[in-house]
Amino acid sequence: MKTQTARSALLAAVIFSPLSASAAEVEPITFKFAEWLPNTSFATEHGANPFMAKVEELSGGKMKFDFYPAEQLGRGSESLTLLQTGVADIANVSPAYISEKFPLSGVVELPEIVQGSCSAADSFYELAQPGGAIYEAEFKRHKIRPLWVGNMGQYRILTNNKDISSLDDLAGLRIRTAGGPMALTATELGASPVRMQGSDVLTSLSRGTLDGVFFPVRGILDYGLAPALDQLVPNLAVGSFGLTYSISDRVWNDLSQKQQDILVEAGKYAMQTYCEYVDTSDPENINVLVQEHDIRKTPLSDSDLKEARAKLENVYDQWAERLEERGLPARKVIEGMQ
Incomplete structure (x- = not known):
């Protein structure tokens, strides 16, 4: 690199x-x-x-x-x-x-x-x-x-009216993803992925049909999502776009x-x-969410973070195996990104 x-x-x-x-x-x-x-x-x-x-x-x-x-x-x-x-x-x-x-x-x-x-x-x-x-x-x-x-950049977990004090609190939550590997990530963490384009997210959050999102921090500001969210997990990157x-x-x-x-x-x-x-x-945008929109940061504990990362290793394996079965060089691509 x-x-x-x-x-x-x-x-x-x-x-x-x-x-x-x-x-x-x-x-x-x-x-x-x-x-x-x-x-x-x-x-x-x-x-x-x-x-x-x-x-x-x-x-x-x-x-x-x-x-x-x-x-x-x-x-x-x-x-x-x-x-x-x-x-x-x-x-x-x-x-x-x-x-x-x-x-x-x-x-x-x-x-x-x-x-x-x-x-x-x-x-x-x-x-x-x-x-x-x-x-x-x-x-x-x-x-x-x-x-x-x-x-x-790095996508974070943000939720509305759903307290995330531990990894277990993600179980069953309806989380917006962009599909693909991000959906696998949500599933491995116990959440229910909902594939949705960014332009549709605010309406779904406001109606309560979504509990949270995987989203980039600056994107929260660009799409005006901050009023519909109240919590941010800052120390786990759940993918990118x-x-x-x-x-x-x-x-x-x-x-x-x-x-x-x-x-x-x-x-x-x-x-x-x-x-x-x-x-x-990124640090400046997180500060805007916290200071101007009252979104609180609740990092995962060291033990939860270790558990989450162990689960997410499965995402790499699942993603690569499915594509390799189709004759696509997924592991070579992963190596090229690391």
Whole structure:
């Protein structure tokens, strides 16, 4: 995995890229960019927006975007279809929402595999580029390729009107997950997983049809969920959520080498600006939940934490075994992320 120094060097290399000096050679083009997240999302603010700005900068304003956030072109589960049908040229394809099509990409949803957003993004990016295990098994088959990738950092357990003073208190609780490995995690911890997109969570919490969520801390603020939650377990990471900002092969193959190079460089830049934000902002966002929304932190005891981690080892085994039976290199992908 890349060190912080190496990542900083990569970011500096992108910032001072010679590509901008040859922008006169770039043919004009406007991309339709579908983003299911809202403009207020931290992924949009620190990822998608910097990406678009960097592309325009490197191309001398010749490569532009028609940007459609907040599910204007389709829901998160429809992003792949948007690319394949030509409705969009670039889209935020989130494997958790279509895990049947991107099962290996769900590796970032395994509990505690994302220790740092940047290190996890760097590892996934390598696996999802041509020649990598995830690209060859999934992205290539669906005729798309990631320009940059990210994750939403560590997901925590948050509940409403359900006191979690021990691991046993999770038994039977209806917990929102994004599906895939995160659902396995909820089951291993004794909870009942409910697969649901983020945009539907607030209504379910307010109606009492959910008892809690597996969610990133900043995402709680972005989706306005804080008033419907009152407790946070801060010391157990129950997974993460992957983002792949991908372009269709149909569009990619029609681009010039210069246009492709600009998209790649801008993607690397956006990947670094985004993951560095995620890695540095978590403590501040937890403090906002505690100080401004009266959500109390209740960490698991050392003994409960040890028991939880022992249970979660089973999630790795179950996930890998199911995919290996289908001929997919799940254990190789896990190794590539560690």
